Amino acid sequence: MRTKVARRHQITIPEEIRKRAKISVGDILDISYESAARSGWKNR
Secondary structure: OOOOEOOOOOEOOOHHHHHHHOOOOOOOOOOOOOOHHHHOOOOO
16 A cells, blocks of 8 residues: 655555544554665655
């Protein structure tokens, strides 16, 4: 699944993930980061 970084470095969490995780407007999320080399992600 992919998402795009917006002008103010905001990202949209896809609806499927929001529903599964029960994320609502105003919720506070803990974010973790794994380097692209280890995760297999590529910056496109």
